[in-house]
Structure formats: C-alpha cells, structure tokens
Amino acid sequence: MDDDLDAMDHAALIAETRRLRAGIREHRDSTMHRLCWHHPQLWDLLPERTDPQIMVPEWAQFMRGCIRYRQSLDEQRPDAPRSAKEFGA
Incomplete structure (x- = not known):
C-alpha cells in the first residue's frame, strides 16, 4: 500500500513528512465547532484515492x-477555555 515511499529519495521523503505533519496539525488545531466536522481533507493526504462510503447515524444516536x-472534553480537558459562541456566528 505504501510502495510509493520506496521510490522517494531523501528530499521527497522529507517533503512528504512535512506535508503530512501540516495536515495533522491543521486537524489537531481545529477548535470550537470544527472539532465535530467531517474531515475528508485529512484523508486526502493519503496517496490512494477512494470514495469513502461513510455511514451517518440517525439523529438521536448522533446527538447522543x-x-x-x-x-469527554470536560473529562480530558477540564482546564480548556469555554465559549458560548454559536455555530456560524
């Protein structure tokens, strides 16, 4: 699956590492309402092109x-700042 890496020279591997790290950091640094969003741009960092067939939960299960x-954010990051800003505002 990752055979493309075998053909890369050192400089290409460094460039690929930087590209992947940038994508991971963008996702990691998401905050507020963006934490809950579908992130296909993260999947697009992979070389293989697919059309992921996601399954979407029903509303009640989604809201739960x-x-x-x-x-879990309260448990894992009780010290994180809070905001009352509405989505889209």
Missing part, C-alpha cells in the same frame, strides 16, 4: 454521540 464527545 455529540453529547458524549462533549462530556
């Missing part, structure tokens, strides 16, 4: 998942 995710 959102609530659980938000609770």
Whole structure:
C-alpha cells in the first residue's frame, strides 16, 4: 500500500513528512465547532484515492454521540477555555 515511499529519495521523503505533519496539525488545531466536522481533507493526504462510503447515524444516536464527545472534553480537558459562541456566528 505504501510502495510509493520506496521510490522517494531523501528530499521527497522529507517533503512528504512535512506535508503530512501540516495536515495533522491543521486537524489537531481545529477548535470550537470544527472539532465535530467531517474531515475528508485529512484523508486526502493519503496517496490512494477512494470514495469513502461513510455511514451517518440517525439523529438521536448522533446527538447522543455529540453529547458524549462533549462530556469527554470536560473529562480530558477540564482546564480548556469555554465559549458560548454559536455555530456560524
């Protein structure tokens, strides 16, 4: 699957590493409402092109998942600043 790496010279491998790190940092540095979004641009960092067939939860299950995710932020990052800013504002 990653045979393309075998053909890269040192400079190409360094460039690829920097490109991947930039994408990971962009995702990591997402904040506020962007934390919950679908991120296909992260998948696009991979060389293989696919059309991921995602499964979308029903609304009730989705909302329970959102609530659980938000609770996990309280558990994992109780010191993080809070905001009352609405989505899209």
